[in-house]
Amino acid sequence: MNPDHHYFSVTINPHTSTGELSVLFSGEGRPVPLHKMGPAVHDYYLIHTVLSGKGTFTQLDQTYTCTTGDSFIIFPGELFSYEADAHEPWHYVWVALTGRSALPTLSVLGASPANPIISGSNTKKIRHLYRRLFSCFPQTAPPAVEDMESAGWLRLLLHELANAERNPWPAQSAHESAGHRQVGQAIRYLELQFTQSVSIEQLARTVGYHRTHFCKMFKQVTGYSPMQYLLKIRMERAEQLLATSMTIDQVAASVGYNDALYFSKLFHKWSGSAPTVFRKSIQQASTSD
Incomplete structure (x- = not known):
């Protein structure tokens, strides 16, 4: 038993997924009064949904009081902390997720580091979906199959959160909500x-926006300019392709660059090493394993 919790359970996805959206782990807990996590940062997205009780969540120097039906979302690289109430400590469930579609999917929900709360969830439905996530691991199926199943339940969970009535912390106008949808659409375009x-x-x-306003809005939602986000997509894909037998010319063309020399310069700036050096480091790591 975790000494900071009356009840604590976590289940881990044994499969290392590189897909669009994947569960890393999921859990359920009933912490003791005033149990606190942070200040800290994670390198993945982490959603907590409160089933009962209450507590506070802090991100970007903004503190929110969360109670039954509220979900709070921790974003990668953002300093956060959360604490159970002294008299009515919360009982919550959580899921950690990663993948290329994690950020745009959460953007569709209207969630961002500056707007990390989703309120009004049906806790009965939410708990059922979390329990289905728990039951995915471990099974007798191959880990990759379990990963696919959990990703399916994760999408249903996110769909349920999307249908929830959001508490506007901070207040978000209809124009800003539309802006989040448009940024999500732009992200999807860049990914495809x-x-x-x-x-x-x-x-x-x-x-439907002027370039200057669109770029400002895009960076507010994602933390990147559109061109930086496009470069990120291309370079991460290039890293994957450099692990194959494709030539540098073929890799460059596959990520949108007809000039292999220009691609190599960009990749060196991105990763700190030339494509050929990066490839050798992958091969050496594979050999040592």
Whole structure:
């Protein structure tokens, strides 16, 4: 038994997924009064949903009181802390997730580091979905199959959160909500069209905004400019392809660069090493394993 909890249970996904959206682990806990986590940072997304009781959650120097039906979302790299109430400590469930679609999916929900609370969830439905997540691991199925099943339940959980009535902390206008949807649409476009020549000017017009306003809004939601986000997508994909037998020219073309030399310069700036050096380090690591 965890000494800081009356009840504590966690289940881990044994499969290391590189997919669009994947569960890392999930759990349930009933901490003791005034149990506190943080200040700290995570390198993954972590959603807690309160089943009963209450507590406080702090992120970006903003503190929220969360009670039954509220979910609070920790974003990667953001300093956070949370604490159970002294008299009515919360009982909550949680899921950690990762993947290329994690940020755009949460953006569709209207969630961001500055707006990390979703309120009004049906706790009966939510608890059922979390329990289905718990039951995915471990089973007799291969880990990759368990990973697929958990990803399916995760999507249903996120869908349920999307249907919840949000408590506007901080207040969010209809225009800002529409802006989040448009940024999510732009992110989806970049993830699907990163191999093509992308015009940020044209992308801004497509989602209905002037380039300057669109770029400002995009960075507020994601922490990146559109071009930085596009570069991130391309370079992360290039890292994956460099682990294959493809030539540098082929890798460059596969991530949207017809000029392999230009790609190599960008990749060196991104990773700190040239593509050929990066490939050798992967091969050496594989050999040592």
